[in-house]
Amino acid sequence: MVALPYLLPYLPELTLLVATFVVFLLDVAGEHRRTTLGGVSAFFLIVAFVEVLADLGTWPFHALSTLPASWNGTAQGPILFTSLGIVFQGIFLAIAALVAIASLSEAEDPDGTPTFYALLLLASLGMLLVAISGDLILLLLAVEVTGISTYVLVGYTRKDRRALEAAMKFYIIGAFSTTISFFGASLVFGAYGTTSLLAFSQVPSDPSLALVGFAMIAVGLGFKVTLVPFHMWAVDVYDGAPAVVSAYLSAGSKKMGLFALFAIFVGAVRVFDTAGNGYALAIMMGGLAIATMTVGNVLALQQQTMKRMLAYSSISQAGYMLIGLAVNTTPSLSAATLQMVANVLMKGGAFVAVAAAAAIGVGPLITDWKGLGHRRPILSASFAIMLLSMAGIPLTLGFVGKFYLFFSAILAGGLFAILAIVGLLNSAISVFYYARILKHIYMPEETGSPDAHGGTRSLASSTLGSSTSPTDPQPSVAISEFRAMGYARMGVIVACAVLLIALGIYPTPIVTALNAAAHQFVALH
């Protein structure tokens, strides 16, 4: 029998594994209701999240930690626990829990429901493994565990043709990218003679072979992260997939890709960051970051449907985060991670809000949201906060993240300032398309809607971004709004918006924790 102490550190992973079995067993037992399956999944995800918080030493859970202190930062075979990795585990579990809870408000779907929750749990398990991989092969395999689960997740309803088509595209391109990254991995192995991630901080015997390998891995993972020009699938898939799955892809699976990039490249970027090596990887990452930011933003300007706009803005956000890796310092990695935390709340929340709006019959076009601010003040105000956060307006976490990110590039000095300036210009462009949506939402409606009368009153309370609580005067309006769009879903949306503001005003603890984690990560690699 395996000694228990050896398994205990993997408690979060084991929890998800057990959860997956439970969901499958319930399926076999004929239980297809969302409330049961989703409730069970959300419960296990939250348990795992608490365990991760415990491993991070977060009060008041620190006593529950099962991770020996000596394990954090030392490789255990192919496994490597790092504080940053555990932070990312928290990010992955948070978005998964958010999606699981929000999906409770979806319509009943006896065929798809068990598949959905089982795959959600499996995909999250894969992400958790990515976050503790200390070995290139394990890391890429774990990425594939998530990848295959998400391919199916996109088309899980089996009824929606567009979703099926999106799943098919996603699968084919995904398989193609995986091939490239595995080929790259074999070249990297050839250059280093090992697949340990910690070894990449040395100069290999054959630098150019290693660089070719790294470039191929960057392409394969760039697919997951939606870097330009490997981003093409993303818009079709985010648009075609159910909105909660899009939330999961944009806020979860993309962050997994970024962590994989961090784990592989943090050491390598530094090693090649010498004049003799032409600053190879820093330029590569910087170039990809600039292309991704700019193309994502400019194309977002033209979009007419809400989901496609969010997809393009999500692409540009990936570009901002990649600045963290190009600059490759402790502050920049910490800032990129902070930006990802913000992204879970604002992108995840925004896709859920789109799902909620669809549930009350709002069409896919941006113009379909016209006047929603007067009819659905809570949803609109929350969505407005998310958009403002994406645009980087102060008092939101999005501002803090973006600010810290650009600031870290400036701190690094030299040509990295270019990344900060391009980022600034891009975020100025992005204000245009976010402001356009806000304008539509808060524009008066041309035709009188049935509840236009009550709408004017509640508008007073729904000032976007002001200090007043968005849920002020009429409790009955609020309750009817929650009922119409689902309590679970609205709860998630409001929680995201509130957290964006709260952490935007007082980010101190989270930044301190991220700085420490990033410091350990950089020192290790």
Add this chain to the structure above:
Amino acid sequence: MVLGLGGRFLGKASGWIAVAAEGLALLAGVWIALTEASASTVYHDRSFVWFSLPDGTNLVMGTLVSPLGALMLIVVNVVGFLVVLYSIEYMGHEEGLPRYYAELMLFLTAMNGVVLADNYVEFILFWELVGLCSYLLIGFFWKRPSAASAAKKAFLVTRVGDVMFFVGVFIFFTAFATQTVNPAFASSVSVYPGASCPGHLTPTWACSGFVFAPPNTDSNVPFLAASALSGAANQTLMTLGGIMILGGAAGKSAQFPLHTWLPDAMEGPTTVSALIHAATMVAAGVFLLAITSMYLGFTPDAALVILGIGGFTALFAGTMGLVANDIKRVIAYSTMSQLGYMTMAVGAASFLVVGPGAGMYHLFTHAFFKALLFLSAGSVIHALNTQDLFEMGGLLKAMPVTGYTMLIGALALSGVPPFSGFFSKDALLSLTWTAAQKDPVALPFFLMAATGVFLTALYTFRLWFLTFSGSKGRSEAAHHAHEPSWIMRAPLVTLAALSVVAGFFPLIGGFNHWLPGLSYGIFGFTQTSKGWVFAAADLELAIASLALAFAGIAVAFALWGNGRVFHLADDSVWKAPQKVLVRKYYFDEAYDGLAHGVILGAARVFDWVDRYVIDGTIHGFEQVFSMASLRARRAQTGLVSSYAMWIVFGLVLLLIFVLYGIPYLGTLWGG
């Protein structure tokens, strides 16, 4: 000390709570300012660490009560209090009042934050918040499409400035961080280093950005030793940074060429206009320049650009004010023009390396008479329900309080003694004159500003005569006009009194402490540390500017006084220039064209690539596949192949870079 700030958040339930909260803030603000004036050291609290950087540098949300900040605290809260009080009646019949007061309070909070910020990071945070609130307030009448679009315009145009501001701050930071500043720098000025940044002689903006002149009211003593200036930071970088920061200030303070949002911002409630124009948003831009003027002292080129932009705007805005028929718009243009004077003065002060006191003094006096003008105009609009000057007239009899208080405001704005505007305008003109003598490049801008004095008097009195003079009104409503209640009259009278006495404040001992670098003078006699000094040049300057002001008033009287209405004849040669002015020099059209041309153009190019290049390849693939495969699968396969093709393209690009680019770069950088 931050009690006043906290109190503001209460003000959402109703107007009176807002008044009480703002009153509390006013008391707190005045108390803080007075404490500052009597204290020997500067109150500086850096205990609240917002977040720490890994290298131990702390980003602090500190509180710094600097002399300039103390002055601004008074300005913001006095005007804020009176505006909130005035709103009770003025806005009484509008919908959505809680929203209005909540936004107003947040606006004032943000402005107080700007004033008390102790570093650029904090400054930017509150600065953005000010922008956001102005967006909300200008768009308060969201049902009017013009209000919504004006709000958006204000937000976007100032955003352009904000980006420049960020970049400028980054550049300054880089310029200072990479340069060893002469130790004389540290000893010759009061730098307020943060507790967390020991050993930073270099004033880095992350640490503690703001440097102020020592409490020295004598403009003849530069606050920066010449030795500190020589060979300090990288000149080119500093100049670039200075101009970028000017961009930020120009966006907020509506300076040329980012001025276009301000006249449109008149769509907001009049109270909001008063607040934006007198004490908050536009003042933030000048305040930014004033607190940055220390750094700008390093870069005379940027200082001259600031001086030039300011002088030009002072004239440029005045010309547009001449032809506006909307009472609020005329005042809006006058704001733009007066801000031009302030900007010019700060530029001149930076150029001469003296404290920014002259510009700040004008900001101080301007706050009172501009708020007064707006609130009087609001009172007229409230009574008549129109903003068109040509539907007014003869109102003096019906609305004496409004009429006479507005007259005081107009006299102060025109620069007639003993009203406050005269003293502050005189101080800044004399400063600019000194700068112009030092470098003739500044001379044309000085002349523009002087011409602006004439125009100011002309359009201000055109406004006043058209509104109040004559025996009877030009519209039905004007016949039935009546005074508002005391709630609206009280702020008017208070502001009028302040507009009169503010000109003499520098005579009170200690006031000048808040205005480093101000050389306060009356007809040639200048107050210095050695007593009063007479200079003939200053006297001539004062007389000249007074003459220009009276000329302006006289022309206005001749054309519009006593109920006369002057219109250009249809065949007049002045029709064409008038049209240019009415259309605001076609800036809106040009910017719209630019926005559509560049931004949408770029988007269209990308879209075109997306549609034709990519879709084109798809169609190509489609045709290939259609020969071999079933129709139903074609579209999908085609798309997927083209996506894969792009991935391969990216991979090839990266491989070329890795295999060929890097060895090349390696040799290039001598590896």
